[in-house]
Amino acid sequence: MIYLSHKAAQVTGISVPDNSSVRAGTSILTLDTIDEDIRLTRVSALEELRIILEQRLSDPVLSINRRMAQIAVDTAEALEPIAVGITTLNEIIVKAGGTVTASDAAQAVSTGIPAPFQATKAKLQQRQFEMQLAESTSVNELIRSHLQIEIQTANALKARATFTALSDGKVHLKVVMGAFVKKGNNILDIPLPVGLHLGWRDRLASTDAPR
Amino acid sequence: MDVIAPKDAFVTAVLIADASHVEIGTPVLRLDTVDEDLRIARITALDSLRKILAKRLSSEVVDLNRQLQKVDVDSAAALLPVLKEIDQGSAVAVATGQEDKNSDAYIRLMNPPVSQQIDAGNLQLQLFELQIVEAGKINDLAGRHLQQELAAANALKIRLDVAAPSRGKVSLKVAMGRFIRHGDILFAIS
Numbered sequence: 106m107i108y109l110s111h112k113a114a115q116v117t118g119i120s121v122p123d124n125s126s127v128r129a130g131t132s133i134l135t136l137d138t139i140d141e142d143i144r145l146t147r148v149s150a151l152e153e154l155r156i157i158l159e160q161r162l163s164d165p166v167l168s169i170n171r172r173m174a175q176i177a178v179d180t181a182e183a184l185e186p187i188a189v190g191i192t193t194l195n196e197i198i199v200k201a202g203g204t205v206t207a208s209d210a211a212q213a214v215s216t217g218i219p220a221p222f223q224a225t226k227a228k229l230q231q232r233q234f235e236m237q238l239a240e241s242t243s244v245n246e247l248i249r250s251h252l253q254i255e256i257q258t259a260n261a262l263k264a265r266a267t268f269t270a271l272s273d274g275k276v277h278l279k280v281v282m283g284a285f286v287k288k289g290n291n292i293l294d295i296p297l298p299v300g301l302h303l304g305w306r307d308r309l310a311s312t313d314a315p316r
Numbered sequence: 317m318d319v320i321a322p323k324d325a326f327v328t329a330v331l332i333a334d335a336s337h338v339e340i341g342t343p344v345l346r347l348d349t350v351d352e353d354l355r356i357a358r359i360t361a362l363d364s365l366r367k368i369l370a371k372r373l374s375s376e377v378v379d380l381n382r383q384l385q386k387v388d389v390d391s392a393a394a395l396l397p398v399l400k401e402i403d404q405g406s407a408v409a410v411a412t413g414q415e416d417k418n419s420d421a422y423i424r425l426m427n428p429p430v431s432q433q434i435d436a437g438n439l440q441l442q443l444f445e446l447q448i449v450e451a452g453k454i455n456d457l458a459g460r461h462l463q464q465e466l467a468a469a470n471a472l473k474i475r476l477d478v479a480a481p482s483r484g485k486v487s488l489k490v491a492m493g494r495f496i497r498h499g500d501i502l503f504a505i506s
Contacts, residue, residue, distance in 0.1 A: 106491045106493070106494060107494065108494065108495065109494065109495040109496065109497065110495070111324065111326065111495040206406075207402050207403070207405065207406030207409065210402045211399055211402050211403075214395065214398045214399065214402070215395060215399070218391070218394050218395040218398060219391040219392075219394075219395060222387050222388070222390060222391030222394070223391070225383075225387055226384065226387045226388070229380060229383055229384045229387065230384065232380055233380055233381070233384065236376075236377055236380070240368060240369075240371065240372075243368045244365065244368055247361060247364050247365060247368065250361075251357065251358070251361040254354070254357045254361075255354070255357075258350060258353070258354045258357075261350055262350065265326070271491070271492065271493040272491075288324065288497075289324075289495075289497045
């Protein structure tokens with residue numbers, strides 16, 4: 106069986122001498138994993154960032170934001186009758202023969218008339234916050250599950266850089282440690298015993314039936 | 317007939333024995349699908365994200381945002397005629413000497429912003445409706461395109477289950493676990 110390099114890489118480790126006999130599963134050589142390692146680092150950094158941002162979705166941040174939204178509602182609701190009351194008071198003063206300047210009246214209505222609208226707005230914003238929270242929770246869960254796939258893939262690609270014997274036999278090394286190999290280069294050879302293919306079929310039949 | 321590798325890959329499964337007879341369509345080899353699986357996972361994640369964000373276009377969320385856009389306009393629209401009424405009353409009072417000429421300063425200060433607030437609010441409402449239409453179109457486009465991407469990714473993955481294209485006796489040229497290059501002969505059928 107001829108093993109070809111699956112990427113352009115340096116041979117960073119040779120675990121067996123040339124011409125040695127190996128069993129299936131014996132570690133033989135390792136290619137460099139710089140690309141795979143930085144890929145894993147990047148994915149891990151993204152996962153850490155996700156975990157940091159996830160804290161916005163739980164206490165104490167969540168409670169603070171909920172309280173702030175509730176305070177806005179409470180304030181607007183508390184202000185509404187007072188603001189309307191000032192306008193009414195102005196009207197009472199005028200009716201009683203007192204004097205209210207245009208600016209007094211304007212200031213009163215500028216607060217009084219928008220007050221119920223502000224209360225409505227605060228309640229709408231409170232609902233909007235809960236909707237945004239639900240969306241952020243869904244996005245966070247999606248990113249979490251996808252990053253797990255990215256990490257598994259990166260690990261699988263890294264594992265490829267370590268070559269193990271797939272069958273018993275004598276190893277013929279085609280490279281030395283530190284050598285740079287190109288994609289597709291023959292890096293080692295383990296001659297297959299006669300009839301091994303048949304053995305594979307029997308083994309596969311029980312665990313991996315043809316589709 | 318030679319069957320060649322569709323890409324650089326590892327042979328992850330040999331499904332028949334060397335020198336065995338096969339019919340058309342008999343699975344022979346399987347190549348690794350790491351890249352294809354990740355591609356499918358990424359497309360699927362993008363489509364899931366699209367579906368999450370598409371909820372912003374639901375009637376519940378759109379209605380809420382529309383109300384939020386409208387509430388400031390409604391507030392200003394309710395205030396403006398009252399301010400104008402006070403303004404007119406004040407002008408009369410100043411003209412007849414009942415009020416100091418500066419007593420309407422607040423009115424002069426308030427009127428233009430409130431009026432502009434209504435104009436700006438109405439424009440924002442128009443913009444909001446246009447943005448909803450645009451977001452709807454982009455969502456549809458993304459949905460359709462991601463389906464095409466997914467179909468293509470699945471088609472590329474299926475290629476990696478290599479089946480016999482004709483009847484005959486198989487001569488395997490590769491073994492399980494071997495890395496092969498694009499164009500290498502995987503097996504021959506004679």
